[in-house]
Amino acid sequence: MRHGKYRFVAGFLALPVLLYVFYVWVPFGYSFYFSLTRYRGTDVPPVFVGLDNFTTLFTDTPEFWKALTHNGVILLIMPLVTIVIALIFAFFLNVGGKAKGGVTSGVRGSKFYRLVFFFPQLLALPIVAVLFQSIYRPDDSGLINGALNKLGLPKIGFLIDTNIALLSIIAVMVWQAVGFYVVLFSAGMSSIPKEIYEAADLDGASRWTMFYKVTLPLLWDNIQVGWVYLGIAAFDVFALVDVLSVNRGGPSFSTTVLSMEVVNKIGAGNYGMASAMGVMLFFCTLTFAAISLRVTKRESIEY
Numbered sequence: 001m002r003h004g005k006y007r008f009v010a011g012f013l014a015l016p017v018l019l020y021v022f023y024v025w026v027p028f029g030y031s032f033y034f035s036l037t038r039y040r041g042t043d044v045p046p047v048f049v050g051l052d053n054f055t056t057l058f059t060d061t062p063e064f065w066k067a068l069t070h071n072g073v074i075l076l077i078m079p080l081v082t083i084v085i086a087l088i089f090a091f092f093l094n095v096g097g098k099a100k101g102g103v104t105s106g107v108r109g110s111k112f113y114r115l116v117f118f119f120p121q122l123l124a125l126p127i128v129a130v131l132f133q134s135i136y137r138p139d140d141s142g143l144i145n146g147a148l149n150k151l152g153l154p155k156i157g158f159l160i161d162t163n164i165a166l167l168s169i170i171a172v173m174v175w176q177a178v179g180f181y182v183v184l185f186s187a188g189m190s191s192i193p194k195e196i197y198e199a200a201d202l203d204g205a206s207r208w209t210m211f212y213k214v215t216l217p218l219l220w221d222n223i224q225v226g227w228v229y230l231g232i233a234a235f236d237v238f239a240l241v242d243v244l245s246v247n248r249g250g251p252s253f254s255t256t257v258l259s260m261e262v263v264n265k266i267g268a269g270n271y272g273m274a275s276a277m278g279v280m281l282f283f284c285t286l287t288f289a290a291i292s293l294r295v296t297k298r299e300s301i302e303y
Contacts (some may be wrong), residue, residue: 028282034275041271064277066253068284071235072169073259074170074287079230082174083223086181088291089117091211093182094189114186117179127177129243130171136244159244162254169244169255173237181226188222189215224296228289235285237261258284 011119017210037046057064088237093113122130135143137159158168192215200210238259242248248264249256256264258281263276 011215014177031275031278031282034271035279037272039275040269041266042269046272049272053272054280057280061254061273063157063253063261065263067249067256067258068280070255071168071237071257071284073179074165074173074237075234077167077229078170078173078177078228081170082177082181082230083226085174085221086178086226087211087215087219088136089113089178090185090189094186101130105270106214114183116184122175122298123176125239126243128172128176129240133244138170139163148176159255160246161252162252165245165251165255169237169240172240172244173233177233178231181230184226185219185222188219192218207300213274220296224293228292231288231292232285235281235288236258 034049036048038049038052039046061207103270123131128239134141138155138157138160140144140149144158148155156164159165176188196214197210198220200214205213235257236259237257241255241260242263245255245260249260259276262274262277262281264269265277
């Protein structure tokens, strides 16, 4: 009977595993191979060059370092801002209201607010990017600059000013991601017994104390998952940068990221260098996830 069960499980998983290997690990393998070659994507076969592509990448490719720096800036800002905003919203939507006998409910209209916050998740990233193209336009047709012009205030070059172009794209990423993590953290908070909040309220704890001493420790596993997912998203911003940035990573490489440089190298016919950048992107993402899971690991709190 046990052997029959194992055969059934193996047969059930065989096709998904084969598809995963074919569509994930085989392309990974080709990328690692091409990163060690000089290859132009033509009929001429790849020429094995060892680690030359990586040496050139680190010593003679300034756009690589700019892209890596921008990914680092996104990694530093976007997950932190998104999680902080999502936690605050989720806290008010779940336990921010006042009910008889203590703090046991969210603010009035919390169900409607959850729907509103989640709405950006229903839009594909290219659609979000096109939407913010209209919002960020530098002329009077832009939503923000049109309003500033009506008020007699100077216009802002959100996507053409090298000093704020990257921050403008990060703002879009935060706007698009917050709703999902509001729902994620709300689900975690809903599983926390209301009696804990009521006991804290009876002890005279302020909202900030309840948030810091009760909610955060009991929600830590959800925060850890959100941090890792957002960190991975910080390395995968190609769609937004491609649509929103000037000349695909401009102006003056001020918004370029690793995924964009991979595509640029492919466009230039340098498949070997593009694969080397892709390998570096893979290891950056993997290293971040491993370090984050290690550093943020805590013992689970039972209640």
